[in-house]
């Protein structure tokens with residue numbers, strides 16, 4: 717924490733104002749899901765598809781080449797966001813076009829997820845269940861694949877009715893074959909009001925003026941931009957990769973930075989305190 721007094725003030729305000737005014741806004745990949753396990757990278761929702769048996773060997777190689785080229789650009793904090801935005805659109809568009817070539821079936825998604833190495837962070841069940849039990853809306857704003865991430869949540873039985881997801885959703889034809897990705901395209905650096913314009917999500921939650929925001933990229937910090945009349949925001953950033961070179965900028969940007977922490981323990985502890993389950 718760069719400013720522990722500020723963090724303490726915000727947490728006290730969130731507790732004092734109560735659960736009726738609270739909402740949680742979170743990224744999915746590498747924030748709710750794990751970045752690594754036993755020294756191996758865990759897949760993002762895109763990688764779950766990329767690595768699956770339904771993708772040809774050639775397709776898999778091309779998708780891997782894209783990841784190796786664009787991921788270092790995505791996480792490079794020395795390159796301005798304005799320069800990175802068109803490159804992210806390029807990455808997502810090329811990857812989605814390759815996935816379209818593979819004629820993925822809607823009916824295969826559950827099996828693809830089941831056979832993948834995806835894992836939620838330790839403590840995820842407590843996190844989802846606490847929010848559900850206290851009726852706190854959880855808005856998952858993801859540049860990942862909506863159909864895949866929903867299935868991940870369904871398989872671990874945490875896709876509760878308090879959850880709303882905005883992500884890149886697939887569109888299947890009447891035979892259940894993937895035919896396109898729905899608009900607007902969401903990538904790491906446009907997770908803001910521009911892609912939420914057509915949804916009434918935040919307007920419907922206009923009394924929820926206190927926010928806990930969880931992310932793993934500096935692009936995630938704009939996820940709450942569309943919330944009207946914000947009173948208190950606590951931002952928690954998961955710094956998963958290139959920790960030493962990115963620590964300074966993450967500490968400047970997020971209230972709390974969790975370095976190589978594969979758990980939701982800190983978030984759960986804060987929630988417990990705010991919800992009055994801890995003194």
Ligand SMILES: Nc1ccn([C@@H]2O[C@H](COP(=O)(O)O)[C@@H](O)[C@H]2O)c(=O)n1
Nearest residue numbers: 743744745760762763808811858859860
């Ligand atoms: N073809 C792609 C494109 C993006 N990614 C990664 O997915 C992450 C986006 O999802 P969030 O839930 O974090 O918004 C992003 O960080 C990219 O690294 C990918 O794996 N393949």
